[in-house]
Amino acid sequence: DAKTTQPNSMESNEEEPVHLPCNHSTISGTDYIHWYRQLPSQGPEYVIHGLTSNVNNRMASLAIAEDRKSSTLILHRATLRDAAVYYCILIRPGTYKYIFGTGTRLKVLA
């Protein structure tokens, strides 16, 4: 199974954009890139996913490198409520092995 690598923690100021990186150098051609976040005392929640093209939704944007070996989750304006652990995982259709690592703990400063 392909693995992902994320920084353990990051800090951001409120109202500023946040770029959360993820490396997945062993990604295969069919692997989807998923992002989840876990707010304090809650279960993880889906944020966004993509395959090759950049993706946008109401929560965030996902920028995928051309070679697909890395991706970046972009929060356009961080709020205190965005403080969470963010997980980047790879999913291969048909296998459904959703393997989470330890993620990136995002701290948002007021």
Added chain:
Amino acid sequence: EAQVTQNPRYLITVTGKKLTVTCSQNMNHEYMSWYRQDPGLGLRQIYYSMNVEVTDKGDVPEGYKVSRKEKRNFPLILESPSPNQTSLYFCASTTLSSSSSDTGELFFGEGSRLTVL
């Protein structure tokens, strides 16, 4: 409201006393899974199920059992709990997309905090 419901949310038990953590989803999802979360180790998959009567081991299945007799329910069974199973447990579900070229988002329950003394 679409949701994954786990019970109990909190439980303190003693070594060797069998217990079951229930998980139920109302989204008609085929796929269900159990995770445990421990400090510094992130989320680790225990078991998963692709459909009724179809289950498979995840990364840390030792000491756990599961069953999938109905599509909506996926209980986690600890036949003889031990202190190293003290953890925060999450159940999750997703649809197995009719399009085999995409992957579905996982929906998680709120978690069950288990303490084994």
